[in-house]
Amino acid sequence: MQGLIKTRTELPEMLVLEILSKLPVKSLTRFRCVCKPWSSSFETPHFITKHHQNNIKNNNLNLLLKRCHGNTRDDIHYFSQLLTEKNQNFRVKHNIHLPFFENFVHAPLVHGPCNGILCLAEPVVGHNVALWNPSTREFKILPQSTVQRPPGREYTIFDRLGFGYDSQTNDFKVVIFVSNSFSWENEEGMSIYSHSIDQVELYSLKSDSWKEILFPGVDGFASDLFNNYVNGSIYWQVFAIDDLFLSFDMVNEKFSTLPLPEFGGSLEQYYLELLDFNGLLGAIFYPREGSGKSFDLWVMNGSWSKQFSVESVLGVERPLGFWKNGELFLESSDQELVLFDPSIQELRNLGIHAYQETMRIAAYVESLVLLNGRSEREECIIRRPAGGESN
Template sequence: MLEDMTIEILLKLPVKSLLRFKCVCKYWYTLIRSSTFVKKHLHHQSNNARLLVHYYNCSTLEYSFAFFQDKTLATFPLVYYDVDGVVIPNNPNIFGHYDGILGLYDWDSIALWNPATREFRFLPMPNPDIPPRFSVLEHKFGFGLDHTTNDYKVVCIRTYYYSEDYEDYHSAVIVLFHLSTNSWRLFEADLSRVTYVHESSCSTCLNGVYYWLTSVLDKLEFRTTYFYNKILTFDLSNEVFGDIPGPQDIPKLNLGNLILYDESISVMCFDQREVEKYVDIWVMKEEGCWIKELTIGPLVDVGKALGFWKNGELFLETITLKLVLYNPNTQEIKDLQHDGPYDMRKIFVYTESLVSIKEGNEC
């Protein structure tokens, strides 16, 4: 009985406290490191969602990470210009998060980072053979957990273009990283049906499957215009790609992002054509079946929609680059009092985790 009570108390504590309490005694050390306790703590009701804001300035090439530790977002955030003392070359981007672990990358490096435990791990760079006269165009990533093997995996879609004919001929090479073996392996797949893979604005891994929004180039117009076509999927356990029809009623000029809304794969569309802007949420109720769940607006002086917080509240970036929180029910706008000369802002809602990413440790 006393042991159960101790476990229940420890499950309610933040990661920072639990890391200190590992030094109390051998039993607590073993308990807090156990996979059972780590999983229970991650999904415990007292483990509140946290907000991470990623800023990047295109002019100065500077970046920062702002952490809102208070669940009410009332406390001024902690701001970091490096990652726990580890200097990242160039300007890192976040390709997703899962179980409290964030994936970071730039052109020359890839890494995993657990902000709660302050663990940071560089991954070896994948170097698949480049076809003759091809150049690297971009990388797109997916990150999640293989529930069959309890292994975290990173899938990287590296796109190449033919150097002599940039517009018409692209090629993709897929490599898959296993955290348990610390190694990449080449993955055979035909993605010729995909013209462009869009990076999700948040983690879009659900039930062991990662999802990307894809689009095709509209060559009937005289400007570069992409319209959304299908949802590309990757099953982390079976290691199989698939595709699902996307919403067919989205206007071509709406800017959409794939998100998780109410524990479902959804597309968030932001209409930028009018002075008064609207946000539409399309939810996939079952595979290939989409329903417009809600429309938020009209919104004024808004530059873009960033993602959702608790109780359906929506993060917005104003045209003056202020970060605000909009309540669709009351139509109240809360200025989070955290802005600066930054653009390309992304928000990530995540929960703290004891999951270790160190080499040799149980994942």
């Protein structure tokens, strides 16, 4: 009898990379040590894009919850990574502390996610801005702007900031509004403070530099949005003579405006939140007062149209963001995180608590995007397993 002949079949390289592009970032990080070609391939724009598209296609969403667990808004804010696998009921996996922002009240403001990246900024006087990839655990502190500003004024980088992605140049960009702050006393002797926007500055991750861009002069806008990047543009709410949205196109780097939906009320009676709804700009309106909250979602797709209405949900305060299948995360009147399913009108308490109005939800897909920054460990970022800790 002839001996068995062992044969070795090698898969084509493109097929191997196709298979690898469907794996989570944690696995790919381990596989970097298998061979140098694999490690190099994981850093190519083609593989990074393919990996990101696979996660979007399979709706592989991850959740970060920013919150404050103390007794006041001024206590230290941190992030909680929630388990999102089936039957894990959004339990806390890790609590993440970012020392870079812990000296600032209510810090950090969070913008994004955009292609798996979050932009974090010091509130009000936003001199400290950072980009964070929670999947690769890379953290990049942005350089200070070198753009010249008119002398003799007290400048503040206003807390209206935008963060998004330029698909044409494969670049991430940050927009900040630089204001001139000044004060005076009125006839009663009270100090009055005001801001006027003098210029707008744009940061490019690819060039790691800032530049000044033209601003149309729309003043009086202020909207602290959590997810203000949708499908290539950044949006802010404008409070001026007319209520408008201000948008900034990440590719052509130009501003424009669009009207609010005709939702049948006034912003004196309703709160407004801008959200990403299936890749489209969504605007949720809900009443400022009353125990039974109603939510109207309007979607911009060439023109505004009402997507759905939810009537009289008891025990909730405000929307936080959408989850899979149109479910909506809400903050309850007891400062608990709850999940509402509009299709069956079911409200589920997830047992996660935070001090009032400090919760922000970031639903993101994993990304291999390189920031040319440093690791979380080098920046002293601490991840603590939740273990037996209370949610």
